[in-house]
Amino acid sequence: MRGLNGRWWWAMAMAVSVLAMCLIVAPARAQAPGLTAPGLAGAVAPAADPVAAAPAPALTHPGRVPQASISGADTAWMMTSTALVLLMTLPGIALFYAGMVRRKSVLNTMACVVAVAALVSVLWFAAGYSLAFTPGSGWLGGTQRLWFAGLDYLQPLGMVSVSHVAPHLPESVFAMFQLTFAVITAALIVGAYVERMRFSAVLWFTGLWTLLVYAPVAHWVWEPGGWLAQMGALDFAGGSVVHINAGVAGLVGAWYLRPRRGYGREAFEPFNLGLTMAGAGLLWVGWFGFNAGSALAADGRAGLAMVVTHIAAAAGALSWMLGEWLVRRSPSLLGLCSGLVAGLVAVTPAAGYITPGSALLLGAVAGLACYWGATGLKHLLKVDDSLDVFGVHGIGGVVGALLTGVLADKAVSGVEGHLLTQAIGVGAVAAYSAVASLLVLWLTHVLVGLRVDENDEQTGLDIAQHRERIGG
């Protein structure tokens, strides 16, 4: 399904128009006065004056604060977490996925992950961060931080920009941390449509999806004015924002693209499960940054989040292994790797709210649930979700989000979970992701076409899309 030349020009015209809009809006916003938070004007002083002794009112918008009010320890941990989460994508997801596809599309799979990381990074800088993490409506953020306008470090004045979400951290660090979440969410979806989607379509879909789906959902859940946050839905590190969102988008994409040729008739043997294991290891370790980093501080809550993350991963690996051992009479490396990821996915929304004992239960349940998701449920759905993105991330995210409502311990976080609230959040994110992803897919189809042709699919996307061969 190749796009016509006319479509290509139209697509380029659209891209240029969007870019032009951003360039017009960003300088206007950067010149707008009053970027310090309301009520803080009196307390914000030039570097020569001492900081007011009275505590500053809580920020409601991103603004500037004295550098001295930044926590060095928290900042250091958050920069480390940012690096860990980026490692989960590069090369974690790249290896995890590349090891599972057939030999002829290994390089294309990796290229998709790298390209997604680069593209989402630029789009996050351009508009994604602002749409997700600045105040606006309950549905979408504002334009205050387009092109990171106002995200300042002013050494001569001793001032630094902070987000109202994390006023003890430089906003640059907070924005970078959230960037890595946007990157990995988009990268996860690659696994659903891999081996048949055109590379140009991957770029267009990813770009549009990040701005039209990921940014709004992140705003709903994580920006204090977001409607799900206002409702009290608990999602510590992205069970809904990342995993349910990516899982549902992947399922819709896999359905829309139709199965790979030979699916259900030929054996699609993974290229190298050793790579998958290497990727899984990076995911396990990197997830400490994902979950413990979501505490936005180097404190006891982050420490507990690290513990429950690890326990859930271990429980997930063992429970999937057990399930597979019973059903297929032998455990597998892929099963172990998948189970640990299932446990990590499920504990993601719960990491800041549950005890270690609950993490063990959560991980064990997720391992079995996701095993069913990647096998029995996949058979029922009859959709060629190539690498089981929905089965692992979608189902794992749902299990984790719902069980957060049951297992959240008020003694840990000061908040209680409510199953109904969690269910509403799950349903809302899943429904929006499904509908919006479908629209983005349709638009991408119109712009550039989605699927490679029969010959290219048979040849393999490494040669067809990149003219590269893995060698050996």
Place this chain on the structure above:
Amino acid sequence: MLSSEKLAIAAHLHVLLRRKTGRVTDTEWMIANVDYAAEVVRFARARAAEDQQPDLADWARKLEQAMVGRAPVPVAPAPVVAMAAAAPANSPENRYVGRLR
């Protein structure tokens, strides 16, 4: 049988396999290597039975006859003339059919 005739049979089977199963084969290697030809014959027969494609079985038989005349056929462990038994569900051949995990 002439080499060109064997190549013609191999090419015909190659096209059939490509069109009906999506499998790509190496036509020249098919007539140069008996083991490879035997595997192609086995695969074509298995798919012929599974997908109800009698022409696949027919051309597999022709290739087998062409190759049997070229070199001695190994009797054990898997003679070319015998259809390969269906692989068990957990075998590597079937493990990744329709599922990854």
